[in-house]
Amino acid sequence: MVPDRVKNLMGHNRMSEKPKNRLDEQIDENLRRVYQTAASEPVPDRFTQLLDQLRKAEGDKPSSEADA
Amino acid sequence: MSDPRDELVTHLPAMRAFALSLARNGAAADDLVQDALVKAWSNFDSFQPGTNMRAWLFTILRNTYYSLHRKRRREVEDPDGVMAGQLSVKPSHDGNLAMRDFQTAFAQLTDEQREALTLVGAEGFSYEEAAEMCECAVGTIKSRTNRARKRLAELMGLDENETFEVTDSKTMAVLSGKPAA
Numbered sequence: 565m566v567p568d569r570v571k572n573l574m575g576h577n578r579m580s581e582k583p584k585n586r587l588d589e590q591i592d593e594n595l596r597r598v599y600q601t602a603a604s605e606p607v608p609d610r611f612t613q614l615l616d617q618l619r620k621a622e623g624d625k626p627s628s629e630a631d632a
Numbered sequence: 633m634s635d636p637r638d639e640l641v642t643h644l645p646a647m648r649a650f651a652l653s654l655a656r657n658g659a660a661a662d663d664l665v666q667d668a669l670v671k672a673w674s675n676f677d678s679f680q681p682g683t684n685m686r687a688w689l690f691t692i693l694r695n696t697y698y699s700l701h702r703k704r705r706r707e708v709e710d711p712d713g714v715m716a717g718q719l720s721v722k723p724s725h726d727g728n729l730a731m732r733d734f735q736t737a738f739a740q741l742t743d744e745q746r747e748a749l750t751l752v753g754a755e756g757f758s759y760e761e762a763a764e765m766c767e768c769a770v771g772t773i774k775s776r777t778n779r780a781r782k783r784l785a786e787l788m789g790l791d792e793n794e795t796f797e798v799t800d801s802k803t804m805a806v807l808s809g810k811p812a813a
Contacts, residue, residue, distance in 0.1 A: 595734075595749060597731070598731065614666060
């Protein structure tokens with residue numbers, strides 16, 4: 565018997581209700597691999613430039629007009 | 633340097649990965665990230681300090697996707713190098729799914745299935761967090777992730793009789809009537 569709060573701790577980031585079968589685990593493992601590959605791509609300059617622009621635009625005028 | 637917005641940049645790689653899982657096309661994904669980033673910046677006062685910024689950003693991103701997607705459906709329907717025809721090849725059961733087959737199958741899932749599986753299975757959000765981000769019930773997220781895994785297994789022709797109710801005839805139907813290799 566495992567108390568719910570312990571199950572919740574154990575199950576953090578995992579399927580806690582029922583043990584996953586091998587196939588589900590394999591699917592999640594591949595999913596994470598694909599996702600991690602995408603998430604480890606270098607971020608193109610356009611995004612850091614965009615953030616710089618947004619910051620600059622805000623410095624030039626009151627923040628309430630920043631999105632105008 | 634205590635501006636909380638400085639943290640935005642650290643979530644960019646994850647935002648791009650999440651956007652890619654939704655849009656399935658690199659260019660469309662980056663446009664999505666750009667739109668979401670501008671929205672996040674101009675609505676930054678709606679972010680509650682101390683809460684999960686990634687969850688907040690992902691919520692903006694998926695809302696942006698769904699509002700754009702209704703307008704642009706036809707433009708984003710061609711995923712990068714993804715050919716449905718590839719699905720008629722059954723992967724060999726070597727204990728490791730072929731990555732390309734996996735990505736091809738993943739791209740065939742519904743928006744809601746890709747989203748749920750990415751948030752829970754890949755990014756590691758709890759069902760509760762994912763439900764909040766998707767504005768749906770926790771049970772809905774659970775059934776979406778379960779159906780997504782099941783559908784992936786079907787699409788890739790994977791069949792574990794003891795755990796999946798995928799019959800041979802169903803699998804064959806998915807493999808578009810071609811004889812199994």
